[in-house]
Amino acid sequence: MSIFDTLESDVRSYCRSFPTVFTKANGAVIEDEQGNRYIDFLAGAGSLNYGHNHPAIKAKLIEYLQQDGLVHSLDMHSDAKRRFLEVFDRHILWPRESEYKVQFTGPTGTNAVEAAFKLARNATGRTNIVAFTNGFHGVTLGSVAATGNDHFRNAAGVPLHNVTFMPYDGYLGEEADTLGYLRKFIEDSSSGLDLPAAVIVETVQGEGGVNVASWDWLRGLEEICNEFEIILIVDDIQIGCGRASTFFSFEEAGISPDVITLSKSLGAYGLPMSLLLMKPHLDQWKPGEHNGTFRGHNLAFIAAAEAIELFWKDTDFTRQIKRKGRLIKERLDAIAARFPEVGLAVRGRGMVWGIACKSCPELAGEVSRAAFERNLIIETSGTDSHVLKLLPPLVIETELLEQGLDVVEQSFEAVLSDRAFLEEHDLLEANR
Amino acid sequence: MSIFDTLESDVRSYCRSFPTVFTKANGAVIEDEQGNRYIDFLAGAGSLNYGHNHPAIKAKLIEYLQQDGLVHSLDMHSDAKRRFLEVFDRHILWPRESEYKVQFTGPTGTNAVEAAFKLARNATGRTNIVAFTNGFHGVTLGSVAATGNDHFRNAAGVPLHNVTFMPYDGYLGEEADTLGYLRKFIEDSSSGLDLPAAVIVETVQGEGGVNVASWDWLRGLEEICNEFEIILIVDDIQIGCGRASTFFSFEEAGISPDVITLSKSLGAYGLPMSLLLMKPHLDQWKPGEHNGTFRGHNLAFIAAAEAIELFWKDTDFTRQIKRKGRLIKERLDAIAARFPEVGLAVRGRGMVWGIACKSCPELAGEVSRAAFERNLIIETSGTDSHVLKLLPPLVIETELLEQGLDVVEQSFEAVLSDRAFLEEHDLLEANR
């Protein structure tokens, strides 16, 4: 028995799917202590958009450490934070004509979501938040109330309050007018829906199974929010920082959320960092009302600033992401087409893609296992873990990306030609 | 106007007390961009027990970065995590005969507290938590419900539930039997107190104004918890990791909490890291029920393991902390004795000390400002920020410590000889 087994809590999870001890990493490749090299299609669940240990960022971090740069500064001013703010303003906010105030919350996504909810509730004097089916926003008490999956909800140990769930785009089938439904509940003062302080939405639901909201739907949602003076929060923790091809995931929709949460890849090197963007009139905080020991993590500021300068000075990166995204889509479509009887659904945007199998939810997990045997790290998501989820680093070399996609295809092939599996899941017909 | 003023949220707080831009730091000294050097009696609000940028830890971090060690690993196995677990087991748990499982939560203190509450609620099937007056446990929704200060509570924007506050040791005056009071409420099934899943307590309330629970009181509290099968959670986020002289703050009380939260100085170099210790029978988590993107922050594992090896192999460090603690106490007592009419109260343990002025709460803030002018960084705490709080790095050199204490004394002197201040606060009499 390893020390992980004897000492670590049963709550650990990813190590069960990828049972080896990792040591090093670089770009889209991660290595274990036996020297096995894996292509990483997980990318820290979206935290490693710029790959592992990007050399230019690494150099900056080492330089900063060597010169005894201030590492921990609470919310005091530091030159590292200033540089981040300047770079973020110059390359992210200013070109997009986005006027936002920046709040550094505790360095986790859920902390940014909790801060967003507080802000919205205090600014409006209302308590309710509208969240969407299959949404994931974190597991601290405020955030988990807005998280759909009962795996997380039940763990809270108390009933969850002050959030109402509405159907996400496509949740009730292609034709259903989910926004019309939301509007009806808001307009009708007898619907039982308490007028919300805010709506929180992911433009693509990563944890929820790679569900993609259309630009039209997002625009319609913004319209409803504006009409009823509801604060629109876009949770861009997983899908922001380029995952959907533009820095903010919603840029092509042309919407302008009141509040945006960022984390995961923001810290650029896998370093904990989160922030909240809010329209200036919403910045109604009193000093110190929301705090956190690690809200001034200067290594993350250094890495984040460098990444923004490296990747977001112009639109090249976006073009690359789109190109690679199309490549992924083509390959996945081909896989789905190879096994038409299984009923695989391909969906995604930018470089977040899912291939879902409703009829046999276990398929995704089985393919993930087969892929790991073939040195590809790839996870599942969705209600029943029925969606194989592709989240490669955005910087992955095309060749590696194609290798990874080859493994995905081989893994489907392997699983879907395994008689025992097919029989167990009534797929024999399907694969003929 | 600096970019901090134009772009950062009004929520920022410490930068208002210490208005300069910091750049570098080393040990107990922190430097701003004008080259001013400050003695740091704040120590990242308890996150820098081993000082800024400890050279041995720095070397390990740079080495790890240079060799492309895995930085971000979710909860997958990594050799950095294994090393941390081994070192933590060998030097912390094993010598104390403490049998605990370890859970890496999201890397903030509040996340560990939220996980502790979930655990306690699920393990007992109860929902209520008993917390104490003046306690501070974080600002996410679950934790802030257990935090006493209405500055944080009101910011939640929703009523806070499932926590009952009981008087902390000494809260009702020296003679009051606060434990007897708690017992009465628990024993009496008509008291209106719902039998709690857990009691959460800090052995010294840092944010609450440096209130110190006696060993007897802590033992009595454990007794009550055992008797009524209530889970005892010690929140050692600020006071653990040696602040109270031993690694866990409660060791001299001889108690054995069911659950312990650690963060802040655990990451050793100001790096975000948190963990939960729980008695093995309480480890009832299902895989992934509580998660978090940054729960596998390997730089923190590297730093934390190194710090434990450096400082906790034997009891030397504890002896040093005690010695410095006595020095601090003596100097503060002397200050209190110099201004008897002001009514200063000195309290603390290990190397966390407070000097409180009930009659003139503004005094502490004024002394903090005067100290900053004299290049000492020192904060206030307590309900009305009426307690000057000394939290120097545990590794501070004795000479620097004495210099800092000199500045504290000079600052009291300066403020208490300022006629305008004395008049405004009716202290003219006092200082005669």
Add this chain to the structure above:
Amino acid sequence: MSIFDTLESDVRSYCRSFPTVFTKANGAVIEDEQGNRYIDFLAGAGSLNYGHNHPAIKAKLIEYLQQDGLVHSLDMHSDAKRRFLEVFDRHILWPRESEYKVQFTGPTGTNAVEAAFKLARNATGRTNIVAFTNGFHGVTLGSVAATGNDHFRNAAGVPLHNVTFMPYDGYLGEEADTLGYLRKFIEDSSSGLDLPAAVIVETVQGEGGVNVASWDWLRGLEEICNEFEIILIVDDIQIGCGRASTFFSFEEAGISPDVITLSKSLGAYGLPMSLLLMKPHLDQWKPGEHNGTFRGHNLAFIAAAEAIELFWKDTDFTRQIKRKGRLIKERLDAIAARFPEVGLAVRGRGMVWGIACKSCPELAGEVSRAAFERNLIIETSGTDSHVLKLLPPLVIETELLEQGLDVVEQSFEAVLSDRAFLEEHDLLEANR
């Protein structure tokens, strides 16, 4: 200023619509102190199905009082209660092959609803209740959480918890599959809907604007409840006791709710009384867990038993109600047909009917006022009070009923020929 104005709270409501002082009543006629006689189409908001002061019940009450029968008995046994139980068993439960236990709650509808929620939550160990848009179940804290109208919700002064609203039959338009929607939310463990302890439903939503659930919809709802082991509560407080023509409102649907709430006309003579019926396995109460000072109101037992014997020995009464109901429908349809441009919608069942005007919500109130001038008491209901609601005593003589319906028609006529009103509400076109 009358003593009502000076002494009574501003919360009073019906007296504003019907501003006179009433003194006597008999059957469907109510009299004020000036001797004016009004036809009563309000019937105590459904509490006077057997009319005011039914002579046979009156005789029983006077007899009971004269012989010093026990009036107030908490939940001790009394012969009056025994007689009620026997009669209720013989004429109501037994012929319908309904096996239920009977709980006498505090004598108000909301008290029965609160008891039903407790029962469901304790029996299932779950906390959530599914209620429906436009539902009304009372205004105490537990019940108002399940009441849709924000007029009542906002008055609570605290956020309302542990209830999720789902769309009622027809709420999203004729074609929308509201049950499919509910099923989707229940089946999908990531929908954010916590599996409910119970579903509470009115078969016709009286306060909500006379919305009628189809028998198919009710059967489908029962099916979902059975499939997922959710307790089905039918709130028959307003629509039970014959209002929908059968004693229980759902008899023609052929469903068998787990829990039924009754009140209003149960006490027969306008006397406060409520009860809960529950399937025997749900009777998990410990003695006295739910109590109430007036749960043994013997005058109400006397009246209720007498009414059941008078009206529910056979199916005659149901036939009469259906006949009168058809009469009402015909007359309302005729009114709607006379003013096609106004867009009046007629709906109802048994002897509860509404005539709604979506385009001009004020019309219903105006017609109610015009009717009161013509000595008819008739109220409005629905979100914007846009539905004129007919709730005559079930025992009303056909002639009186027709007179009342004449007044309704005359009142529409009067309002819709009032140029000022038409202009103000853009109805000039409509009435041409």
Add this chain to the structure above:
Amino acid sequence: MSIFDTLESDVRSYCRSFPTVFTKANGAVIEDEQGNRYIDFLAGAGSLNYGHNHPAIKAKLIEYLQQDGLVHSLDMHSDAKRRFLEVFDRHILWPRESEYKVQFTGPTGTNAVEAAFKLARNATGRTNIVAFTNGFHGVTLGSVAATGNDHFRNAAGVPLHNVTFMPYDGYLGEEADTLGYLRKFIEDSSSGLDLPAAVIVETVQGEGGVNVASWDWLRGLEEICNEFEIILIVDDIQIGCGRASTFFSFEEAGISPDVITLSKSLGAYGLPMSLLLMKPHLDQWKPGEHNGTFRGHNLAFIAAAEAIELFWKDTDFTRQIKRKGRLIKERLDAIAARFPEVGLAVRGRGMVWGIACKSCPELAGEVSRAAFERNLIIETSGTDSHVLKLLPPLVIETELLEQGLDVVEQSFEAVLSDRAFLEEHDLLEANR
């Protein structure tokens, strides 16, 4: 098996202590179907202060019924309600120089409490309510949150929120300064006590075990409420209407609560009725925000008005109550003195008295049973039902009262000379 056993829910409670079927009642005597006559020291749990079936009130009720007086009127004006208001104003409010608005809530005590909480929360914009240990205010969701006994609390099936319990007068022993404790929690913004909208208090806790608050304590409580602008609610449902000798229970304390709840004996004849009195500036209701089908129960208005005219025109009734109260106290003191070793505590005020046995909680129940065998109905109260509670009708004839007290004494005698009981409860020593 009787129909009660087969058909009625297990929730029934009093019928277990007093297992017979009652039929008639008059004054302080209640009769069962075997013709047994019992002296009633329960008085409908305080609902029958004027005795059963008072002849003058009976006459009025029969007269009203015979003339077809309006029985059920929602909140429309009726002459019966007007008469009640006039009489209540003339004999209750005016002589006490009390300026209050009157709200008729649903006719149960818990409904009045729920309305009081709404009012206080909306008027202050705060959500928290301070209630006291051992308090009882009803079992609907809002009220039960303020009820201390976990027998009722646990039945709610959901965690109870927005109420904080503070120690009642004497709860922590004679010397403890419970008001100082409350003040400390309110004054200290870090206590974790959210500033309450209201404090709710019973001047004598009936259900809680006949705990008596001193006049000084009540005055001190009012002072705190005034100082911090907290609404003071006196719940006079059980102890008002003369039980404590004056109409309102707090008159001798000289306080002026902001809100008062009345019910139980208000309806005079055991008829359901409740009201809320509120200082005029608190009457911030919008029409119909709090409603209830039976808030206009005219039989109760008739009975209540008559009772007020009969008993509250002058101070005679108060003098009689005090005299009888002294008699009760003397007899109970004598009983306590007869069995000094048992440690009986006598407490009460006016005509509500308790005799408690902390060391042997079962004693009270045993004495109650022994008394029932001797044709006296008397209940227990308090956390462990350890208090024998005397609540005779206020109008009881002195002779009957003495007979009842004789039975109490005989019952103590019988139980305390029962060797088996004494042995089982280690009271052999005690009774020697």
